[in-house]
Amino acid sequence: MRASVVRRAFAVCVAAGAMVFSVAAASGSAAGGMPAPPRLPAVRADTLAARYQANHDFIERSERAARRMGDSSRAGHLAQLASHGRTFLSFATRDDGLAVEVLGDLAHADRVVVVVPGSDTTIDTFDELGTRQAALAGGARAVRAEMRRLAPDTDVAVVGWLGYHAPRTLSRDVVTTARARAGGSQLRAFVGELKRVNPAAPVTLLCHSYGSAVCGSAVASPANAAAPMDNLAGIAVVGSPGTGLRSVSDLAVRVPVWAGRGAQDWIAGVPHTSVSVPGATIGFGTDPVSRTFGARAFDAGRGGHSDYFKPGGLAVRNLAMIGLGRGAEVSRG
16 A cells, blocks of 8 residues: 555545545355364463464365365465474464464474454465565464574574564554453453463564554553553564554553664654544554654664564664664664
8 A cells, every 4th residue: 555545545534534445355165065163272381282283184184175265365265374394372263263373382492473464464474565575474484483583592482472463554443442452352362372372481572553452452450450461572563554553652561662663664654643542542652762752762664564573684783683682783773
């Protein structure tokens, strides 16, 4: 989508409090023909292998069902997700689907990074969304590869977390906080699950685009005050329209918060404000790269909205450093 179109649409929504986009049609196969999801054990270190196998089998069954139903597009994506060696902690096919992929040894990792995606992420775009580095799977792989390059003696696990229903770009949901609030609750619960799996490993959230509002909701006070995520080590947001917070002082957890934006990212032109209307909040508040917000600004390079996880780029190098807890080596913006 061209930057000028996005800016105009967003501005109209904020100023008028109107929902200017129609809801995009849900993709995916008819739910009635797909297999029922497996009954999974609770997430613990000793259940990871069982969950991985159950979800792999479920993806394969779903792929065969999609082919029987004539949905070759969905079947092709599912076949790719079922490739040998891929491990999914959670998976669902209903509507746009949900998927949580683990790269590395989650139970024994020294550090864990969770990549939280933005709009248009579905199980059909999990591997390829526009350019490969913009896809959740590709971004998670790029971050882990960079972390391993920078710290070969550190055991790292990276999670590609599509644990919420991301909005479509051309929908009313993309300019409201409703999906972010629901996703924030799910992300908060997931970080708690990671603590049960590996209590010693610090967790860092890397949040792209609308995903930064999900991360903001997950750590907002007072919603999170009763369940502090004391395994959380840091948060980085890139290409953010806002986190839904006024400043880092709104966080219930006191961890380093980083913010970066590429020089050619159209998100810079989105109005960084929020307006409450009956039944919704439109907009996401303070610009995270502004001094008012109070985050640690880092150099995200010259790229655009889909370039933050590009292998070899400055942005992914800095994100990997943040994930490793090496903030002193992050190039500042």
